[in-house]
Amino acid sequence: MTIEGRLSPDEIKALVRTVPDFPVPGIQFRDITTVIGHPRALASSVHHLADMAREGGAEDIAGMEARGFIFGAAVSIALGTGFIPVRKPGKLPVEVIGVEYDLEYGKDRLEMDPGAIRPGQKVSIVDDLIATGGTALAAIELLRRAGAVVEQALFVIDLPDLGGARRLREAGVDVRTLMEFEGE
Known part of the structure; x- marks a missing residue:
């Protein structure tokens, strides 16, 4: 199946469903x-992200479990690069490096195979959404510890009021997104 015509970021944004009061009252969940x-919206999102990654000189793409796998793997295919999965704990059958990071309601952990990185390899991270930035910062820390150069992070959605993109920029990472939604 061929998908004709790329949708603009504004056209893609119009397709994002907002679910009020999820997971707690007062939150506007961007689904x-x-x-x-939506085949055309998915393909368009991937192509927009791939254009940004190409401009940033990405040699490989990393994505965080789970929705980062969807967008990141697709972007890596569009670019003809490899994909580096950044996983939840206990998912890899090899020696891993890991990092714990804070969530609003506790702690979480990400792990990766350090052998997936060549020293000095330029890696861009891709995910669906940047909120507080905790997961992305943890992934950047892991990738850098494994020897990657991480200077770019790409997201479909930014929730700027939560400050995640600002935190990544403070860590020396160029953040690019397709769209923003104000509020939480």
Whole structure:
């Protein structure tokens, strides 16, 4: 199946479903399932992200479990690069490096195979959404510890009021997104 014509970021944004009061009252949850389920919106999102990664000189793409796998793997295919999975704990059958990071409600952990990185390899991270930035910062720390050069992070959605993109920029990472939603 061939998908004709790329949608603009504004056209993709119009497809994002907002679910009020999820997971707690007062939160406007930005559900990207409606974009992933729309072939033209998904393809367009991937192509826009791939253009940004290409401009940033990405040699490989890394994505965080789980929705980062969807967008990151697709971007790596579009670029003809490899994909580096940054996983939740206990998912890899080899020696891993890991990092714990804070969440609003506790702690979490990410792990990766350090052998997936060549020293000095230029890696861009890709994910669906940047909120507080904790997961992305943990992934950047892991990738850098493994020897990657991480100077770019790409997201479909930014929630700027939560400050994640600012935190990544403070860590020396260029942040690019397709769209923003104000509020939480």
